[in-house]
Amino acid sequence: MLPETNEFPIIQIEIAKIKFLNPRTRNKVVHEEIKESIKKRGLSKPISVRAIDEDDFKYALICGQGRIEALVALGETIIPAIIRDVSEEDAYVMSLVENIARRRPRSNELLQVIKDMKIRGLSDSEISEITGYSSNWVSSINMLLDKGEHKLLSAVERGNLPLYLAVQFARCETEEAQDILTEAYDKKSIKSRDIIKIKHILNQRTIGNKGAKAAGFYYHKPSKRMTAEELIGLYENSIAEHKSVYNNSKFIKTNLLIVNEIFNIIMMNKSFQNLLEQENLSELPSQILNPINKEASK
Numbered sequence: 001m002l003p004e005t006n007e008f009p010i011i012q013i014e015i016a017k018i019k020f021l022n023p024r025t026r027n028k029v030v031h032e033e034i035k036e037s038i039k040k041r042g043l044s045k046p047i048s049v050r051a052i053d054e055d056d057f058k059y060a061l062i063c064g065q066g067r068i069e070a071l072v073a074l075g076e077t078i079i080p081a082i083i084r085d086v087s088e089e090d091a092y093v094m095s096l097v098e099n100i101a102r103r104r105p106r107s108n109e110l111l112q113v114i115k116d117m118k119i120r121g122l123s124d125s126e127i128s129e130i131t132g133y134s135s136n137w138v139s140s141i142n143m144l145l146d147k148g149e150h151k152l153l154s155a156v157e158r159g160n161l162p163l164y165l166a167v168q169f170a171r172c173e174t175e176e177a178q179d180i181l182t183e184a185y186d187k188k189s190i191k192s193r194d195i196i197k198i199k200h201i202l203n204q205r206t207i208g209n210k211g212a213k214a215a216g217f218y219y220h221k222p223s224k225r226m227t228a229e230e231l232i233g234l235y236e237n238s239i240a241e242h243k244s245v246y247n248n249s250k251f252i253k254t255n256l257l258i259v260n261e262i263f264n265i266i267m268m269n270k271s272f273q274n275l276l277e278q279e280n281l282s283e284l285p286s287q288i289l290n291p292i293n294k295e296a297s298k
Helices: 028-041 065-073 088-102 107-119 124-131 135-146 150-157 163-170 175-186 192-209 228-266 270-278 284-297
Strands: 010-014 047-051 059-063 078-083
Touching: 028 065, 047 088, 059 065, 059 088, 065 078, 088 124, 107 124, 107 135, 107 150, 124 135, 135 150, 135 163, 150 163, 150 175, 163 175, 163 192
Parallel strands: 047 078
Antiparallel strands: 010 078, 047 059
């Protein structure tokens, strides 16, 4: 016997008069378990509905789809229900809260729930409160959903790719770049800290293919898709080039400082100053020293 409260009285309603606004696909095993439980022990909890005024339906379901389907399978046409005085939007949120609280949904179900809530106008913070996930997590998921990044989302669901890296990969210029990065990460050929730099290389490569001047790691019209191994080679070459540029600039800066120091010393020599005046080169040192000072100060 179901209990009745003063706040929410339980009434018997016709199942045929209930409208399913957001029907969910049920696992057959779970469905059988619910049906067997009701068959042996009866219905332990009423469903929740809200009143509507339609030709074919008098109620809209809030929570209890599994229980209704189980009773229908058992040949029942009537079900105990609580009628809630709430709006359609509030009813939808109540349904989500109860389902998420009752069981942690599978990843693909959760993604669909988040997508539905976003379509209905709920903010990331509101979705965060309902699902129990952080606002940043919800925002990242919505970004991937909006961009249609199904492959990246699948990788996240399987646990093959962290969400923050999926977001980074989604910002690549091309799908090829995404695939290369995902493959390289899956093979453990690259580390998380290298992702941003490698993504930049791939994006620059794409710019090169679109007509930018080739320089360093720019490529033009590759004959075949780059592999993860080729990407690592490209990245290592880029690192070597940058190290070479850095070492050369360091060498030049050191030499400029030495030259600057030499000029400072000889300019203090009276004989050298007299020689410059005799040769009408009194302005030359300042013309030379100023650029040197500027370079040395960088």
